Amino acid sequence: MNNKPIIALDFPSEKDVVQFLKQFHEPLFVKIGMELYLQEGPSVVAKVKELGHDVFLDLKLHDIPNTVKSAMKGLARLGVDLVNVHAAGGINMMQGALEGLEAGTSPGQKRAALIAVTQLTSTTEQQIWDEQKIQVPLIESVLHYAKITKQAGLDGVVCSVHEAGLIGEACGDAFLRVTPGIRLAGGESHDQKRVATPDYARNNGSSLIVVGRAITNAQDPVSAYKTVVDLWEEK
Numbered sequence: 001m002n003n004k005p006i007i008a009l010d011f012p013s014e015k016d017v018v019q020f021l022k023q024f025h026e027p028l029f030v031k032i033g034m035e036l037y038l039q040e041g042p043s044v045v046a047k048v049k050e051l052g053h054d055v056f057l058d059l060k061l062h063d064i065p066n067t068v069k070s071a072m073k074g075l076a077r078l079g080v081d082l083v084n085v086h087a088a089g090g091i092n093m094m095q096g097a098l099e100g101l102e103a104g105t106s107p108g109q110k111r112a113a114l115i116a117v118t119q120l121t122s123t124t125e126q127q128i129w130d131e132q133k134i135q136v137p138l139i140e141s142v143l144h145y146a147k148i149t150k151q152a153g154l155d156g157v158v159c160s161v162h163e164a165g166l167i168g169e170a171c172g173d174a175f176l177r178v179t180p181g182i183r184l185a186g187g188e189s190h191d192q193k194r195v196a197t198p199d200y201a202r203n204n205g206s207s208l209i210v211v212g213r214a215i216t217n218a219q220d221p222v223s224a225y226k227t228v229v230d231l232w233e234e235k
């Protein structure tokens with residue numbers, strides 16, 4: 001797994017993905033999420049891997065432990081680099097996910113890194129109070145989810161840039177902080193609430209950044225990607 005910015009391939013079909021990826025002439029780190037996977041299924045993962053790219057399969061599993069364990073066993077066979085669950089599923093569910101992933105990984109194959117979503121980057125503090133009835137500051141909820149994720153033995157979390165530094169201090173630098181909600185300065189936030197720029201992410205504890213629409217909706221996606229890489233690498 002490399003540490004390039006992860007491009008979110010939020011497209012409706014494999015055809016759109018292949019057309020998008022044709023513009024790039026280097027191996028990338030890309031994310032396949034629900035929109036694409038639920039339309040195209042596992043074959044789109046194989047296609048993107050065949051084109052030479054690292055893959056984060058972002059399906060955010062959240063179910064009873066036994067179901068998540070079995071699902072992860074199946075996903076392990078796809079040979080992706082990074083997968084995830086929701087930390088709200090609990091410690092037993094996360095341990096089940098890890099067991100499934102280990103059981104489904106062939107001998108000699110590297111196990112995918114497993115991370116858990118804390119609070120979605122589209123969520124605000126007001127929302128966790130009103131809708132989830134979590135009566136603590138959002139940072140505390142995110143930190144708590146990070147700590148139980150570590151306790152379950154997972155490799156890291158999905159969080160916003162604004163919590164990444166504190167999670168690094170609490171859970172150690174090797175514990176991954178994968179941060180979506182990345183925008184270029186002055187860019188439209190869309191439905192995201194806890195956003196930051198790539199250079200802010202670099203300086204504030206992110207291990208990996210996820211960038212979708214700031215690249216995929218750009219007039220020149222290759223040039224937008226290059227800008228993100230330059231800011232992320234602090235050139």
Ligand SMILES: O=c1ccn([C@@H]2O[C@H](COP(=O)(O)O)[C@@H](O)[C@H]2O)c(=O)[nH]1
Nearest residue numbers: 008033119120121180181210211212213
């Ligand atoms: O908390 C989360 C977890 C996952 N995502 C995913 O990342 C991308 C972000 O796309 P943008 O276009 O850059 O907003 C998207 O695929 C989400 O499903 C997230 O945003 N926040």
